[in-house]
Amino acid sequence: LLVVSFVLAALVSAPALAHLKIDGTWSYRYYSRETGSGALSRCQNNTGKVDPINLIFYQYGEYNRIDQHIRNETHLGNFTGHSPQLLCQTDNGSSWGTHAEFNEQQGHGCLTHCLERAHMRLWFAPHGHSSNVDKWTVAGVHHEEVQDFSHVIDEDWEIWETHIASEMYDHHNVYWYAYSRVSAGYYRGWYDDGYVTRIGGLHDGAY
Amino acid sequence: MARTDGRALTARLGAGTALIASGLALAAAGLTSASPDGRSAVAAPSADAYVYRVSVEAPGTEAVPSRVEWVAPLSGAWRVDGDHATKIYADGRYVVVDPDQGAFVRSGSRWFLGDLPDRAVVRDALRSHVLGRAARDGVSTRLIAGRTELSFSRRGIRYRATVVERLAANTARARALFTVPNELVTSFSAERRPGSRASVPVVPYWFGSAVAGRTAVGSVEHSSKPIRGNPERVANPRGEAILYITFYELPEAGGQSGATPGQDTTPEGEIQVVSQPRSLARTRGMLEAADGVNGDLRYEPWPRSQVELAKGEQAMLVINRGEAPAPGPDGEPVWREFWVVTESTLTAVIGSFTEAEARTLAERLMPVG
Numbered sequence: 001l002l003v004v005s006f007v008l009a010a011l012v013s014a015p016a017l018a019h020l021k022i023d024g025t026w027s028y029r030y031y032s033r034e035t036g037s038g039a040l041s042r043c044q045n046n047t048g049k050v051d052p053i054n055l056i057f058y059q060y061g062e063y064n065r066i067d068q069h070i071r072n073e074t075h076l077g078n079f080t081g082h083s084p085q086l087l088c089q090t091d092n093g094s095s096w097g098t099h100a101e102f103n104e105q106q107g108h109g110c111l112t113h114c115l116e117r118a119h120m121r122l123w124f125a126p127h128g129h130s131s132n133v134d135k136w137t138v139a140g141v142h143h144e145e146v147q148d149f150s151h152v153i154d155e156d157w158e159i160w161e162t163h164i165a166s167e168m169y170d171h172h173n174v175y176w177y178a179y180s181r182v183s184a185g186y187y188r189g190w191y192d193d194g195y196v197t198r199i200g201g202l203h204d205g206a207y
Numbered sequence: 208m209a210r211t212d213g214r215a216l217t218a219r220l221g222a223g224t225a226l227i228a229s230g231l232a233l234a235a236a237g238l239t240s241a242s243p244d245g246r247s248a249v250a251a252p253s254a255d256a257y258v259y260r261v262s263v264e265a266p267g268t269e270a271v272p273s274r275v276e277w278v279a280p281l282s283g284a285w286r287v288d289g290d291h292a293t294k295i296y297a298d299g300r301y302v303v304v305d306p307d308q309g310a311f312v313r314s315g316s317r318w319f320l321g322d323l324p325d326r327a328v329v330r331d332a333l334r335s336h337v338l339g340r341a342a343r344d345g346v347s348t349r350l351i352a353g354r355t356e357l358s359f360s361r362r363g364i365r366y367r368a369t370v371v372e373r374l375a376a377n378t379a380r381a382r383a384l385f386t387v388p389n390e391l392v393t394s395f396s397a398e399r400r401p402g403s404r405a406s407v408p409v410v411p412y413w414f415g416s417a418v419a420g421r422t423a424v425g426s427v428e429h430s431s432k433p434i435r436g437n438p439e440r441v442a443n444p445r446g447e448a449i450l451y452i453t454f455y456e457l458p459e460a461g462g463q464s465g466a467t468p469g470q471d472t473t474p475e476g477e478i479q480v481v482s483q484p485r486s487l488a489r490t491r492g493m494l495e496a497a498d499g500v501n502g503d504l505r506y507e508p509w510p511r512s513q514v515e516l517a518k519g520e521q522a523m524l525v526i527n528r529g530e531a532p533a534p535g536p537d538g539e540p541v542w543r544e545f546w547v548v549t550e551s552t553l554t555a556v557i558g559s560f561t562e563a564e565a566r567t568l569a570e571r572l573m574p575v576g
Contacts (some may be wrong), residue, residue: 020504022531024499024506024507024509024528024529025529025531026529029530029531044533044534045534046531046541046543046559049473050471090531093532094531094534108290114290115287116289116290147322147326152322152468153468154294154326155305155311156303156311158434159303159305159308159311159434162308162434162436162440163308166307166436166440169439176437176439176440176443177443177446179496179501180492180493180501181529182527182529182544183481183527183557184450184481184555185465185479186452186454186465186466187473188471188472188473189321189468189469189470190468191396193448195489198502
């Protein structure tokens with residue numbers, strides 16, 4: 001019955017919501033996943049969480065444009081040496097797909113020669129939208145420092161969600177605390193308020 | 208099976224609100240005047256006669272860059288000025304001072320601080336040098352152009368550190384090297400003994416000292432005002448948070464929890480019990496999501512049902528259906544979190560639960576203290 005209701009809800013409501021939600025359930029999981037064997041199982045079983053996906057670029061959030069806007073308007077930019085993660089996505093609430101990231105960006109430091117950095121992973125919507133207004137991209141951003149050849153998170157997840165949105169605020173509509181995803185709590189040792197900030201894709205009101 | 212009783216959660220704020228709301232003013236005042244225990248955000252180290260400014264590098268590698276650390280080697284206090292923020296550890300407190308967003312303070316034991324006290328690379332080697340036991344501890348020292356150079360290994364990596372400045376502790380204090388003005392503090396998190404009374408204005412709930420084979424290993428109080436910076440965000444009432452969290456862990460967690468920094472993920476089987484006042488805007492936002500209003504999205508309200516808690520208190524039980532469930536062994540949905548809503552508090556229980564398990568656990572919740 002639950003599956004049937006999910007499918008019916010998806011058929012009825014998905015187009016209007018740009019596939020963000022299937023009735024009351026989000027069409028992508030809140031945490032990214034590692035690549036490699038067993039990734040699909042991790043998505044299906046909601047295990048193996050890595051980073052909160054704490055930003056959504058919607059509406060007019062076509063990924064190439066958003067990627068470019070982030071490079072132009074924040075202190076982040078492209079780099080080599082990506083460490084890809086996956087987005088878990090569903091069309092019906094029960095069967096899952098894994099989707100590779102579109103790009104990574106970093107700033108306020110760097111990967112190999114710096115003390116620290118801000119690091120963002122971007123995923124485009126894993127399905128097409130015929131209308132520009134429905135297009136969306138999501139991102140997970142955090143801050144980390146170099147410790148003995150590894151990178152460790154060193155600030156609350158909230159700080160960098162806010163930081164990036166503030167840097168884009170001058171040219172984009174920013175909806176602070178736009179969506180409640182999960183309860184606030186501590187994840188991997190750092191505070192996450194469970195809300196996702198929404199950033200509109202229009203730049204100074206134009207596409 | 209949960210049932211929908213047709214009542215909107217957001218319409219049920221009751222008499223408890225006024226008490227909580229008046230407490231909020233106290234919390235806000237506390238944030239701008241002092242940390243919860245009344246001390247400065249970070250205390251200046253008292254055990255050291257000198258504080259050292261040290262340049263650290265890892266010869267022969269590009270992966271670990273040169274960095275400058277201020278270290279008080281005996282107390283273990285340190286300060287690192289990074290690209291955008293300053294990090295300070297002293298006297299059981301770790302602070303991030305972000306000039307754009309404010310200062311974030313956390314205090315507690317190793318359980319809550321994890322490896323944060325150890326993130327000054329040179330601390331142990333410098334301590335060995337100051338105490339005159341460098342050779343015994345495997346630290347080689349030499350004088351080059353009047354400066355002390357230390358060579359040592361840490362976690363398998365060879366480092367070279369040069370002391371570039373030595374300050375008397377009084378001078379370090381006068382220069383406020385390890386002190387953060389309280390007016391900068393926008394967020395604090397403090398470890399509490401599980402079951403201890405809340406010092407932030409929330410009526411917290413928990414399961415007692417153990418539940419479902421898990422032990423209450425620690426509690427955290429978290430309070431944050433809107434982060435500084437963007438005026439529109441500062442003005443958004445959802446930026447205020449007051450939380451009391453108790454962490455329950457399986458024995459396999461080995462002293463770690465989701466509150467412990469430096470981990471790749473949360474320990475398997477962890478349950479977090481997160482209580483926050485219903486009067487907060489951010490809590491109302493969660494209840495609106497349960498009622499089918501989440502930003503610009505609209506959907507059918509999530510089912511909810513009445514539940515009697517351990518001490519006879521009546522509450523509403525709601526499963527957060529925003530995150531899609533995982534399939535259980537017999538096909539039953541397994542959810543990430545459920546919410547128990549009382550007159551004063553929304554308590555989110557985070558873990559992995561079927562609907563039946565959520566109800567059984569909810570019936571065991573009781574106020575802390």
